[in-house]
Amino acid sequence: MSTFIKIAWRNIARSPARSFITVSAIAIGLSSLIFLKGFVNGADQQMAENYTDLLIGHIQIHKIGFQKSMSIEKSMGGFGTILDTLRKNPKVTAFSERVKDFALISSPESSAGILLLGVDPVSELKVSTIHKRIRKGEFLKKEDHDKILIGAQLSDNLKAGLGDKVVIMSQASDGSVAAAAYEVTGIIDAGAEEIDKGLAMITLKAAQDLLVLDGKISEIVVKSGSLNEVDATTMFLKEKINQTKFEVLNWKEISPQVYQWLQFDAVFTSLILFIVLLVVATGILNTILMAVLERTREFGIMLALGTKPGQVVLTVAAESFFLGMIGTFIGALLGTCLVIFFGTKGIDLTVISSALNSLYYDSIIYPRLDFINIGIYSLIVLAVSIIISIIPALKASRLSPIEAIRHI
Amino acid sequence: MSSIINIQHLSKTYTEKGSDIRSTALDDITLAIESGDFVAIAGPSGSGKTTLLNIIGALDTPTSGEVVVDGTVLSSLNRARLAEFRLRKIGFVFQAYNLVSTLTAMENTEYVALLQGISNKRRRHEAYQVLKDLGLENFINRRPSELSGGQQQRVAIARAILAQPKLVLADEPTANLDSKTGSDLIDLMKTMGQTLGITFIFATHDKMVMDKAKTLIQLHDGKITG
Numbered sequence: 001m002s003t004f005i006k007i008a009w010r011n012i013a014r015s016p017a018r019s020f021i022t023v024s025a026i027a028i029g030l031s032s033l034i035f036l037k038g039f040v041n042g043a044d045q046q047m048a049e050n051y052t053d054l055l056i057g058h059i060q061i062h063k064i065g066f067q068k069s070m071s072i073e074k075s076m077g078g079f080g081t082i083l084d085t086l087r088k089n090p091k092v093t094a095f096s097e098r099v100k101d102f103a104l105i106s107s108p109e110s111s112a113g114i115l116l117l118g119v120d121p122v123s124e125l126k127v128s129t130i131h132k133r134i135r136k137g138e139f140l141k142k143e144d145h146d147k148i149l150i151g152a153q154l155s156d157n158l159k160a161g162l163g164d165k166v167v168i169m170s171q172a173s174d175g176s177v178a179a180a181a182y183e184v185t186g187i188i189d190a191g192a193e194e195i196d197k198g199l200a201m202i203t204l205k206a207a208q209d210l211l212v213l214d215g216k217i218s219e220i221v222v223k224s225g226s227l228n229e230v231d232a233t234t235m236f237l238k239e240k241i242n243q244t245k246f247e248v249l250n251w252k253e254i255s256p257q258v259y260q261w262l263q264f265d266a267v268f269t270s271l272i273l274f275i276v277l278l279v280v281a282t283g284i285l286n287t288i289l290m291a292v293l294e295r296t297r298e299f300g301i302m303l304a305l306g307t308k309p310g311q312v313v314l315t316v317a318a319e320s321f322f323l324g325m326i327g328t329f330i331g332a333l334l335g336t337c338l339v340i341f342f343g344t345k346g347i348d349l350t351v352i353s354s355a356l357n358s359l360y361y362d363s364i365i366y367p368r369l370d371f372i373n374i375g376i377y378s379l380i381v382l383a384v385s386i387i388i389s390i391i392p393a394l395k396a397s398r399l400s401p402i403e404a405i406r407h408i
Numbered sequence: 409m410s411s412i413i414n415i416q417h418l419s420k421t422y423t424e425k426g427s428d429i430r431s432t433a434l435d436d437i438t439l440a441i442e443s444g445d446f447v448a449i450a451g452p453s454g455s456g457k458t459t460l461l462n463i464i465g466a467l468d469t470p471t472s473g474e475v476v477v478d479g480t481v482l483s484s485l486n487r488a489r490l491a492e493f494r495l496r497k498i499g500f501v502f503q504a505y506n507l508v509s510t511l512t513a514m515e516n517t518e519y520v521a522l523l524q525g526i527s528n529k530r531r532r533h534e535a536y537q538v539l540k541d542l543g544l545e546n547f548i549n550r551r552p553s554e555l556s557g558g559q560q561q562r563v564a565i566a567r568a569i570l571a572q573p574k575l576v577l578a579d580e581p582t583a584n585l586d587s588k589t590g591s592d593l594i595d596l597m598k599t600m601g602q603t604l605g606i607t608f609i610f611a612t613h614d615k616m617v618m619d620k621a622k623t624l625i626q627l628h629d630g631k632i633t634g
Contacts, residue, residue: 003511003515003518003519003522006510006511006515007508007510007511010510010511011510014509014510297506298506298508298509301502301506301507301508302508303491304465304467304494304500305494305495305500305519305520305523305567306491306492306494306495306496306520306523306524307491307523308488308491308523311523401467402462402467402468405502405506
């Protein structure tokens with residue numbers, strides 16, 4: 001081992017309290033970074049899953065232009081080959097056809113504008129979790145063509161409960177007035193205002209009959225294996241499906257505001273992480289500066305004897321590297337253990353559940369382990385601990401031997 | 409015998425930081441020291457002994473005058489070359505021993521030889537030999553904090569002479585030692601100087617060291633008085 005490396009290594013044991021403080025600062029800083037990132041990852045991942053699982057799915061296929069206009073005129077037929085493509089793709093775990101239209105819903109007491117959704121009661125169970133949010137009554141069955149599900153707030157506004165009749169009015173695809181009465185068979189309580197206040201759901205066949213669609217649909221909702229596979233599945237479907245006739249959109253394209261929120265969240269988290277990193281760097285700088293000050297006389301002797309400034313820099317940087325290595329190892333281990341522990345047990349935030357649920361977050365957050373992030377943060381912290389030591393190292397290397405030797 | 413050190417009209421003046429107050433440490437010193445000599449520079453505190461030693465050792469620069477050590481004009485060297493000069497030509501023994509606290513006696517002895525690039529095997533062999541000659545063969549793996557003052561100073565001497573310098577500068581080497589240990593140490597250095605042909609220069613106000621010196625230079629208020 002080089003003598004300078006030896007000096008650096010032994011200096012760590014020379015002042016155990018100082019070394020302990022430095023290692024602790026690095027370890028606590030890094031484990032905080034890893035835990036914070038794991039928490040945010042877990043929360044955001046749960047939020048994205050909740051959002052896509054509830055209703056919109058991972059990918060939607062429409063006739064081209066539908067997403068922009070949401071018009072019944074943009075309904076699509078001739079989608080048999082698309083269904084074949086979806087069946088053949090192993091990454092597609094489920095899909096379901098829907099009719100979607102804006103309509104007016106009326107009860108004897110009131111009326112409101114809504115988004116009317118026609119769903120296949122069987123296949124819909126595999127692409128969304130809306131059936132789990134029925135507060136009263138039950139989800140649609142295959143033959144429930146005269147039944148309707150409405151949101152909880154909509155139910156309150158219409159003063160229409162289970163067993164009551166409501167009328168849906170819209171414009172059919174042939175230009176005629178579409179109107180029909182349905183019996184309320186379930187109340188949806190999704191915790192999201194746009195659903196609870198503005199959604200009504202009937203069977204796919206009932207919607208096609210009401211809007212005179214002649215077997216046409218508005219969209220095919222696709223569920224991929226996981227959120228991580230959505231981009232690859234979208235790309236695959238875009239290659240296979242005729243883009244001049246149909247549009248294949250994933251959830252990020254359908255709800256850019258939600259995706260942007262998650263991105264903003266990531267940026268905000270990065271900012272917090274940067275601040276934590278600055279605190280860690282300041283701690284390291286402080287302790288290494290103290291260490292250099294403590295050994296001013298020794299560096300003076302080394303320089304007087306003919307040690308090159310670069311060798312002094314190496315000694316100080318090596319000491320910082322060793323402290324960084326120990327702190328990083330402990331920090332990464334501690335951070336990983338924290339994420340695993342709380343990832344299993346969960347962090348209960350039910351005291352703010354209503355706020356969390358309205359943003360699609362769960363009340364219990366499960367931090368998620370991401371080894372790539374742990375690796376990146378560990379390298380950053382280690383690099384910072386070395387780079388930051390350059391300042392005191394240069395200071396030590398530029399000492400005047402005489403003044404340094406006189407230093408007490 | 410040829411001169412290893414030639415000093416002409418050397419003066420050194422310090423100016424206090426933040427003021428115009430100037431103090432003269434050395435005043436027009438002219439001096440020649442023969443190679444292999446055993447020299448004591450004596451004088452009271454503040455007489456300029458340490459300043460003269462620092463300038464000869466290329467640790468400090470004169471305000472005026474010329475210093476030539478082993479044929480090298482020190483004023484012609486920049487900071488890096490001064491460091492290289494110290495490494496190759498000068499051995500230092502300081503008052504407070506000044507060993508590297510984290511290195512063992514053996515490693516401290518090897519330190520300068522290591523900087524000089526002497527091979528590991530040769531360095532270790534010679535370091536052991538020097539420490540043995542100085543009676544420290546049983547203490548080679550001890551760190552400075554585990555050695556007595558006399559032992560530490562002997563390690564410092566071993567470090568200074570292992571690199572085979574032309575000149576060893578010792579600033580008050582006996583100041584922190586009892587009289588017997590100090591006397592033994594001076595005898596040891598004298599013997600080594602004679603054996604290895606190294607010139608020793610001491611800054612001291614210890615009468616015992618002055619008595620043992622071959623040449624005595626008296627300084628007072630920065631001037632040579634005898």
